[in-house]
Each structure stands twice: as structure tokens, then as C-alpha cells.
Amino acid sequence: MGIKRGVSFYSYQQTQFFKQMNWKDMIREVHDNLKTDGVEIVDEAIIKKYPFATDEFVFDWNNEIARFNMNPVTMDVYLDVHQFRDHIMNHREAAERLKNDIKLASKLGFKNVRCLCLVPTEVIEMALSTAEKYDIKIGKEIHAPLPIKPGLSHEKIDPVLDPRMVDQMIELIERTGTKHAGLVPDFGIFQHSPTKLAIDYYKRQYSSEMIEFILDKGKENTVEEVLKMMDKKYPNHGMNFMTLGAIIMKESSARPEDIKDIIPYIVSIHGKFYHMTEVAGQLGQYEDQAIEYEKPIQYLVENGFDGYINSEFEGQRYCQDLDKVQMIDEVEQVRRHHEMLTRLIRKYEK
């Protein structure tokens, strides 16, 4: 019972890119150094010849999981609607991809698949019978800038996401009575201020002056308003809505207390983070200064959440324009994240 720790191998994407670690090394890192068993993967990063995993890969994976007594928690699955190039995939085809991903997840011993917040609820409903047959839960991700509950002032931050997504999923679960659908909250929804790594990156990518302009105008204006000012002052700025929203962030997209009400629906949690730095005056203790972790963990513990928080490190992408030596150490960042998770979970678990 209680909160368990795990790692999404998404966190080690750069280490994998440079071939410094493969998935077996990642399992060893979680087992030997983080002293835990939760494992999450991105299907298209780990499974050779996706979507047709070979028998050899499946056996090799299951053997390694058995060898170290690990727990495959969640497999992250995707939806690329342009796959066929001669037509846009329709909802029935999208459901076929999801069903195949569910079967793959089952072969690899996972309990859940994480599907993206832009996957239509209808597609999930079409895949439910497969999820039930294979005993896999489909967890829809609550990713920033989505709220948990609609009604926040800045909810129209994104042109395609529907702020009622959580309610739509709960409606589906209640209406069908399924035990095989739920939610995957991502801690990015509790990010309340821009991460310094990202600001520095955008200053290098665009210009310091333009980013300062955005930060300044962002204090008093909405994303739409700043975008209009940018179009006027920097006609070829090339910055999109999401990036701009991340730079002028003033409050989190979800309120920490809102997590209490969705606990029964949570399949697993993405422990999103960007940069773990040492807490001032606390040697060996770490925090992400841009993301609220303590309150959500307190609410999860107090309200009896029983499941995994899987670390999802994403700060590496803000250093990949630099020399290799200046890039960020993913393994160390995840270790620091687990120091924080362990400390906060213990603090509230009495």
C-alpha cells in the first residue's frame, strides 16, 4: 500500500541517444541505485521494430524483469494520425493502434498503457473490450496546460486541448462501469513558474532581448495578448503558443488540492521534472524550484493513493544545443528526484 517509486525510461532519452545506456542498464540503475522496482517505457523508444515486437525481444525483456524482480507499471503509447499518408487515420483505425499497443503491453508484463490527452475519448471507448480482455488499464494523461477541474482563469492556454478532459474520462468510466480506464496525472500540471534551464535555452535559441520582452509583458498580459505584441514587434519570431505559455507561466494549470478527488481513477503518475537543485542549506536534499511536489504528495498519502509515481525527467532538451560536457546528467537528476520523492513520501506516511 501507499506511494511507490518508479522511473519512466523517458528520463534517460539522451543517455540512450548517445548509447551510454540501453534498457537493460536502465533496469539495473533503477534496481541497484534507486532501490525500487517501478518501470515505465515509451514504446517507440524501447521496443525494437515496433509495432511488431519480436519473440526474442519479448522474452529478453521479460527475463530481465524477472531477473531483477521488477514491476513493469505503465507503457506510454502514441497516436500519429498521418501514418498512412494517403488519408488521415479515422477513429476506428486509431483504436486499432491502441488495441495493438494494449496487446504489446500485456506481452511485456505491463499493467497499464498511458495514452495522450489528445486521443479522443471515443477511441478509448472502442479499445475498452481489448483492455478488459488483456487486463490492461488505459490511463489518459493529464498533461499541462490541462487542469484537473475546469474553471481556472487561464484554462484557454492551448487551442486544441479541452479543459474538460478529466470530466469526460470520468463520464466514460461511470457510464460503462469499466475498471480498465483511468487517468495519468503528470506533475507538470503543478508547475507554477518557468524553469530557468528553459529560459536560458530560449535566450540562446531566439534572443535575450526578445525573451526579456516576453517575460516583461507576460507579467501583466495573457499568452494571446503577448503573442499579438510579438507579431507586431518581431514579425518573424516563429515562437508557438505552447513555448510562449511555458515562458510566461504565472500559476500552475491544476490546483494541488484537486488531485484528492481523482485518486480512485489514477492509474499511475508521471513525476515530471526539469531540474533538481540542492535545497538551500540542506546538503543532499533536492527540489525542482518550478514544480510543487510537496502538497500533491501530502494529498495523495492522506487520501490513500496506492500506486506509482514514475520519474519523468525532461530538462535535458534545454541543454542539447551545448557541448556534450555542458549537457545535463540524466542519471544524477533522476537520483536526486528519488531523494526528494523518498523524503516527501516518508514525511507524510506515518
Next chain:
Amino acid sequence: MFDRFLIRENSLENTKEDGQCTGFKFSVRIADYRGCFLSLHNGYYVKCDDVEYPVSIQRFEINGKEPRNFEEIKKAVWEHWDYDDEGVLWIEKDGGLEPGMHKIELQQSILAQYGYMPWDQEWLENPPVPGKGLGAGKNTTVSQFNLELK
């Protein structure tokens, strides 16, 4: 993502077919944290020494097969470019490149998405021309490389 590491250093070579030097090639990785269905791969914006080489004269070598042009790649709807794998981009240029240093500017286009988007119909009918950030996935800027051809 991986801005400076999309082309492998020391991979620039001239291509020889039937005894003729037909162009040049270099090895590339995927600018993302996951692989993709090969059909989603939509070519490159490539400039070498300030000369642009359009998608129509590019070919892509992957999965142990002969290099294919991007009309053929578009049809590879059940083939996957795995995240760990390097592909080779072939560019047609009579006589290839001179030995020495070359400045290469690159942007990759992969039509990977997280679901349905407002521009889907447009991309189906008129796929984005690489180079302007549309369809460039997680790396929307043009990356620069100085590579030596030995």
C-alpha cells in the same frame, strides 16, 4: 532536441554508384525521444555551402535497404525507424563534394503528432516543405554543422 548531434561527425562521404560520383551522404539520427513509422519521415531542409538541395533529390537509407526517395519512404507505412538507429541521407550532386570542410545546415521533418490537429487535412494534401519549422517535430530550428570530407 539533439540540435548539434543530428549528424554524426566523420560521416560525410561522397557517394559512388556504377563507378560514378553521384553526390554525397551523411548519417543522421532522429530529433526526438522516440522512433517513428517510416512513412512519417518527410525529408530534410539541407543546405551545403549555401546551396539548397530539395527533398526531390534526397534519398534515405535505413533498415538495411537500398536508399529510397521520399515518395517511396512515404509508402513505408508498416516500417519503423527505431530510436536507436542511424539512417543515411543521400543527396544527389554530380561529382559530389570537394575534399575539405563543408558547412551543412539541416532541419529534419517528421510528421509525428500526439493526436488530431487542426492542420491535418492541409498536411495530407500539402505536406510541409522542410525548413520552416512546420512538421519539424521537436527541433524547429535549423542546425548548423561543419563537417570534413576526407
